Amino acid sequence: MTTSAAIAELATELVAEFKTNGRIVIVGASLAGLRAAETLRDEGFNGKLTIIGDEKHEPYDRPPLSKQVLKGLARADHTLLPRLRKVDADWRLGVAATGLDRSTKQVRLANGDQVPYDRLLIATGTRSRPWFNPKEGALEGVFTLRTSDDAGRLRAALAADPGRVLIVGAGFIGSEMASVCRELGLPVTVAERAESPLVGALGGVIGDIAAEMQREHGVDLRTGVSVEALEADAQGHVRRARLSDGTTLDVDVVVASLGSIRNTEWLEGAGLAAGFWGVGCDAGCRAFDVNGVVTDSIYVAGDIARAPHVLYNYQFLALEHWDNAEFGGRVAAHNLVSLEPDRRPPLPLPSFWSGQFGVNIKGVGVGPFGDEIVITQGSVKDRRFAAAYGHQGRIVAAVTFDHGKWLEYYGALIERSAPFPPPPPGYDQADGMTPIPARFPDPRVLTGAPDVVLTGHDPTDRGAAFRPRRR
Numbered sequence: 001m002t003t004s005a006a007i008a009e010l011a012t013e014l015v016a017e018f019k020t021n022g023r024i025v026i027v028g029a030s031l032a033g034l035r036a037a038e039t040l041r042d043e044g045f046n047g048k049l050t051i052i053g054d055e056k057h058e059p060y061d062r063p064p065l066s067k068q069v070l071k072g073l074a075r076a077d078h079t080l081l082p083r084l085r086k087v088d089a090d091w092r093l094g095v096a097a098t099g100l101d102r103s104t105k106q107v108r109l110a111n112g113d114q115v116p117y118d119r120l121l122i123a124t125g126t127r128s129r130p131w132f133n134p135k136e137g138a139l140e141g142v143f144t145l146r147t148s149d150d151a152g153r154l155r156a157a158l159a160a161d162p163g164r165v166l167i168v169g170a171g172f173i174g175s176e177m178a179s180v181c182r183e184l185g186l187p188v189t190v191a192e193r194a195e196s197p198l199v200g201a202l203g204g205v206i207g208d209i210a211a212e213m214q215r216e217h218g219v220d221l222r223t224g225v226s227v228e229a230l231e232a233d234a235q236g237h238v239r240r241a242r243l244s245d246g247t248t249l250d251v252d253v254v255v256a257s258l259g260s261i262r263n264t265e266w267l268e269g270a271g272l273a274a275g276f277w278g279v280g281c282d283a284g285c286r287a288f289d290v291n292g293v294v295t296d297s298i299y300v301a302g303d304i305a306r307a308p309h310v311l312y313n314y315q316f317l318a319l320e321h322w323d324n325a326e327f328g329g330r331v332a333a334h335n336l337v338s339l340e341p342d343r344r345p346p347l348p349l350p351s352f353w354s355g356q357f358g359v360n361i362k363g364v365g366v367g368p369f370g371d372e373i374v375i376t377q378g379s380v381k382d383r384r385f386a387a388a389y390g391h392q393g394r395i396v397a398a399v400t401f402d403h404g405k406w407l408e409y410y411g412a413l414i415e416r417s418a419p420f421p422p423p424p425p426g427y428d429q430a431d432g433m434t435p436i437p438a439r440f441p442d443p444r445v446l447t448g449a450p451d452v453v454l455t456g457h458d459p460t461d462r463g464a465a466f467r468p469r470r471r
Helices: 003-021 031-042 148-159 172-183 199-216 322-336 404-415
Strands: 023-027 048-053 090-093 097-101 106-109 114-116 119-122 126-128 165-168 188-192 220-223 227-232 238-243 248-250 253-256 260-262 278-280 286-288 294-300 305-309 315-319 351-356 359-365 372-379 384-391 394-401 452-454
Touching: 023 031, 023 114, 031 048, 031 322, 119 322, 148 253, 165 172, 172 188, 172 199, 172 351, 199 220, 199 372, 199 384, 199 394, 238 253, 278 286, 294 305, 294 322, 351 404, 359 404, 384 404, 394 404
Parallel strands: 023 048, 023 119, 048 090, 119 294, 165 188, 165 253, 188 220, 278 305
Antiparallel strands: 097 106, 106 114, 126 260, 227 238, 238 248, 286 294, 305 315, 315 452, 351 359, 359 394, 372 384, 384 394
16 A cells, blocks of 8 residues: 555544544534534534533524514514434533633633533624613613524514614614514614615615615614714613714614624634634635634634635635525534545625515625626616626626526626626616716725625735744
8 A cells, every 4th residue: 555545544544533533512503503513413423512602592593583573473582493403412502602722622611611622613603783882782772683582672672662763773684673663663763874774785876775765664764873872761761862963862762783793702812813803714614823824623604704705806705694604504514524635615605685675685796895886687766676796897796676586697697707797688677787886885984784794905904913822
């Protein structure tokens, strides 16, 4: 037997041994974490599997929280994700991970326990950005929406028929909540610092259309303003909001929809490339350390992963999309128990959907990567159209309003880097098809709360630091 053949045989034997006796820890009882656990068992991992989650609930689906749950069509505790198979795991729910010791390969928990691992998957996701004033944020009637518990409390507040609801932030979640309020017949004001709703994810051109939709449905939409303070009555219930334009609103419910924070604080001191935009990893889900060296035993998946994408000039992307978590968890798990030649990248074309004000909004690609947009099909006036985004002469994304059947067509164009403006579709062509600036905000300004964040090199940043490994 040649030396190379012997090495290959040994590697195969080591993988088989690991699948039998290895220890894998998944931090994050999430969509990504659950699908990863199922994939590990599907691929023959029979070792010890531990799943750690800071919430007491088993993994559940989040998209219904801002839609069906708030409407009263589903209970907040009835959105558990379907189990595709038994995972035979040690579930550590209701206890957060507080630290990671890479030298001893242990995860520290809030209750003082330490969980050893041979390989680790980080899938801790995001949490809601809280109200900037903690005292005001603790007032009765002030909410965020991220967890099923959040949704249950907010649903009860909306069912109590409040006089006016104030939603601060007009990203997808904020806009969906505004739509629900109008369906429930509740007066609602939306305050957005940016020029229009959805501007971070879809740009100002589509944002203007979204603004018209909101106002047509009775939303008191106020753009270019922020909420400076909340005031309470003697019982500690929020009653007024002071805006930056000098106006005051009487309100009974306030929902802070200010975007998300990636849950990386527990990794402080672990020496990983973890920070504001998530945990950096390579195209195969392996985490980087602070100096860009890839790790061998730590993988990343879901909202917290910050990985390069071949279709976007290998820019690092942080994707807060359902399919990214689902597919990313599966691929990360596959790579965890595979030899190097069998590993693969999780590179699905990013996609999203949102239902608001009677319109089904769907998209593919990374809109903020583009700088131009063109309406390609349908009618903006009728709220039934498709639009494509372009960058340096190629199509990079598309969005549809009640025109989702065309997404596959645009997705295929994006995947083969077709020219922009794209080839005219077979029918239902929009008039003109003239590209115009997409009007995305400066990514360094935290408005608009995009669901896809380009986190690559910032040419205005001249700072760099080498961090020696801790002994």
